[in-house]
Amino acid sequence: MAFNLFQRISKSPTNPQVQPKQHEFDVAELFEGPISVAASKVGDAPALDEKLRQAYFWIVNNAIISSHYDIEFNEGTPQRFTVGDSRSVLTLPSAQSYSSYVLLPLLTFATRSKCLFVGGPGRGKTASAILMGVLAGYPVKEVKRAMQHGHPQMTIADLLGNPLPADLVGAQSMEEIRIAWRNWLPMRVKIIDEYNRIPTRTQSALLTVMGDNYAEVLNHIFECPDSAWYLTANDDQGGGTYQVIEALRDRIDVIVQALSFNPRFLGELLLRIESHVKPEDIVPREIIFSTEEVDQMVSEVRAIGVPEEVRRRLEFFCSQFELFESAGEQFEYKTKDTARLSHQDWGLIVSSDQGRDRLKDLGCQTLNGLSVRNLMTLLTFSKALSYFRGEGEVSLEDVRQILPFVLNDKLHPDVDAPFFALPENAAYRVDRLSWLRNLFDLSNEEYDRLDLDRNDPVGDLADEFAQGLDGLAEREVRSRLMRIERIIGDYGKGRKLYGHIYDDLLKLKYLHQRYTNYLRWLQSR
C-alpha cells in the first residue's frame, strides 16, 4: 500500500453549494473512516468535475509544496492591502481561488489540449507533467520512459521511430519496411521535456504529431489518439538551444509559469526529503482517470454554455486588435497581418497611423491580432474553468481569469506604444499576464461605456439575419439594406475608426452583401 498519509483526497465537497437539509442515511458512511478505502460501489463515484477538483486539491495539498493562488475569484469585495514604496496590492480573495500552476495543467488534461510549463530549472515543471501522466492511469515508470527529452542531437528517428534494419536491407519497396514506432506515440498524455532544445528539423516532425495527430516515417503513418500534451522549457523566450518554430509555439494552448519557491515552506520540503516519498508514486487511485472518463469529461466541458452577454464582450475584446488603419488601402486589408506580411519597418508604418487616440485605443498596445485557433482555445479553456468550478455556463470572470494564460505568447505587446510609456504601466512591459488581464478589463470598461449590452444595432441586425432569409419579402429586404447603409453612414460621421468599429463595418458589409444577393435572387424568379 502506498503511503496513505499523503493519499487523502478531499472527502467533503470541494466546491460546496448550500443545500436544504435532508435526513438521509447511507450505509456507505460506514466505510468512511481512518483507513482510506475505495468508494463503496460504482454508483458512488463522484461526478467527473468533482473528481477533477479532488485531483486539484490533492495536488495542491500534497504534491506542490508552495502554492500561489493567482487565479482569484471573489464573492463580494475582497480585502486589498497596499505594501511597499510602489504601493503593490495584495488581494485576499473572498471566494475559492486557484493556483494556475496546478489548475491549468489539469484543465489541459480535461480538454486534451497542450500546455507549456516555463520557468527556471528545478521548479517542478517536469514533475508536474509526470503527475498528469499518472492521473491518466499510466504507471510512473511508463510515464518517465515515454517522456521525450529534447536535446541538440535529437533526430526524427529518435522522436518517432526507426525502420527495422533487416527490412531496410531486404525490402523491395517502401511498404515492406516496417517501422518500430516509439512507445510514447499511442499514449494519452505526451510529455516533451525541454522542447526548445530540439533541433529545428525534428521540431517539424513534432509539429505534425502535435498539430495533426499522426507521425510519418518512410511513408508509413502512425495515427495517434487525442492526447493531453505537456511541454517544458527553461526559457520560452529564446533561451533554448534552438529557436522554436512559430507554428509549434502557436500549437501550444496555454503557458504556465512555474513560480518561485517560498522559503517559508522549507519545513514541507524537509519532510519531503526525510520521508523519501515522491508525489507521483502515491497518487490516490480515486483521482486517476480512465480513458473513458477523460472522453466523457471532454464532452462535458464542450457542453458548458457560453451566454450571449459573455460572448459579446469577448467579441468586443477580440475586435480591438486587428485593425491597422495605415496598413492597407482596401478596407479589408487594413490589418496588422497586412503590415507584418509586408516586412516593412513596423515603426515607420505606425508613425503614419494617425487620427486615433493611441493611448486610448487598445489595439495600439499589440503587434498582432488574434487567430481563430486562439479564440477556440480561449473558449475551450473558459468552458473548462467553468466546468471545474461546478458551474453550468461560462461567466465573465471565468474568461477574465483564463484569458492571460491562453493569450500569453499569442498577443504580443508593442512595448513602444504610448500606453507602456506611462510610469503606472511600466510593470506591464514585463508582466504579460497582468497586462492581458488589464487589457480585458479596459475592453470591458469601454463596452460598458458604449452601453453595448442595450444598444448594439449591428448585433440586432445580425440576430435578425440569423433568423434566416426564407420567405423574406423584397420590401423587408430593401428596408434592411437601408438600415445597414444608414448605420454605416452614422459610423462615418466624424467618428474615428477603432478596432471594434472596423469589425462592425465588415460585418455590416457582409450582411449587406448577403441581402443584396438574396434581393437579386428574388428579382430573378
Added chain:
Amino acid sequence: MPLGEAFSRVLAAERKVLNARVAAARVRAPGFELAQFSAFLEHCADPLVSSIAEQDGDAVHRFAVELFGMAIELATQGMAATNVRTVAIRRVWTDLAPSALTLIAADPVETLGVLTNAAVQLSAIDGVRIDEWLANMSALTSQTRDNRELRALVAVAAWRAGASHYRQSALAAAATLPSTVACSAVGAEGDDWAALAFNFARNSWWCPDPARREAASGFAFGQFTGLGGRFGQPPLVRSSPQGFFVLSGEQAFLLVVDTYGATLHSASPEEFKSAPSITDGAGVSLVGNEVVAEDRRMELDWPSEGLGLACNADSIAVTSPYSHTIRLFPRALP
C-alpha cells in the same frame, strides 16, 4: 513480546522505506505516539501477519507492508492507542479479522480497512451494540466471497446491531447478496429472501430473529445527560415519516426506531415545531396512564399527568415530564 519472524523479516527488508514513512507521519501528526504504534503492530498486526505466513508465504510481504501502512494511518489519528474509543478497532483486528483471513489476504485495505472503518463509525453511534455486530460479522465472514459482499454484510450486521437509521440502505444491500447469505445475514434460515423482504417492508418491528422478539414489543430509549444520555430535560416527541422529532430543552433530534433499536441524530428545533404529533391516521390514544393501540393496551409505570404521545406509520413514542426516557412501541404487534 518480540514480533514474529515473518513480520520481522518484512520490516527488516523494507526498513528504509517504512522508517521514512513513520518519520513523515510523525512530522505530519505531532500526536503520533511511537510506543502506541509499536504496541499496535505487536498486538494487532503481527498475529495476522504470522497467520498469513503460515497460509501463503508469497503473500506475506505485501500483506505486512499494507498492514503497516494502515497502522500508520490509525496512529496518525490517535487510533492506535489502547482506550475505550479504540477498543472496537482492536477487536476487529484481533477477534474478527482471523475469521476472514483469506479475504483479507487478497486485499487488506479493502477488507480490513472497511471493517476497521465500520467499527469506528459504529462505536460512535449511541445505541449500537458493537459486541453484537462483531459476533454477527464473525459468523458471517466465512460465507463472504468478495469485498462487495463483505460491505453488504457489514451494513446488514450494523443495522441488526442497532443502527436502525441504516434500515433501508441495509435492506437494499442485503438484496444484492445471494439469497441464502442474505437470509443468514438477518438471522433467518433458508433462502426465501423475498418473503423476508416482504415482512420487513410490512412492519419495521418485524424480525425473523427469535432473540429479538422481546424487544419487538417495545423498549425505552434515552437517558439524562448527567447519567451519560443525550437529554438535558425530559424530552417531547413529534411524528416524522422517518421516526420522531425529539425536543429536549433547546436541542432537537431525529429519533429513528425499528425492531433492532433506535438511533438519535441532530435536527433543528424548527423541524420539531413544524412536525405533527400523529401521522398516517389516528387509532392510538392515551387513556390515563395507558397507551391504547388498535390491537392492545399498554400500561405505563408513569403518572398520567403530562404524558406526551406521538405516532407514525409503524411506531408509537410516549414521553413523561417525570422521565428523561422515551418509551417506544410498535403500533401493531408484528
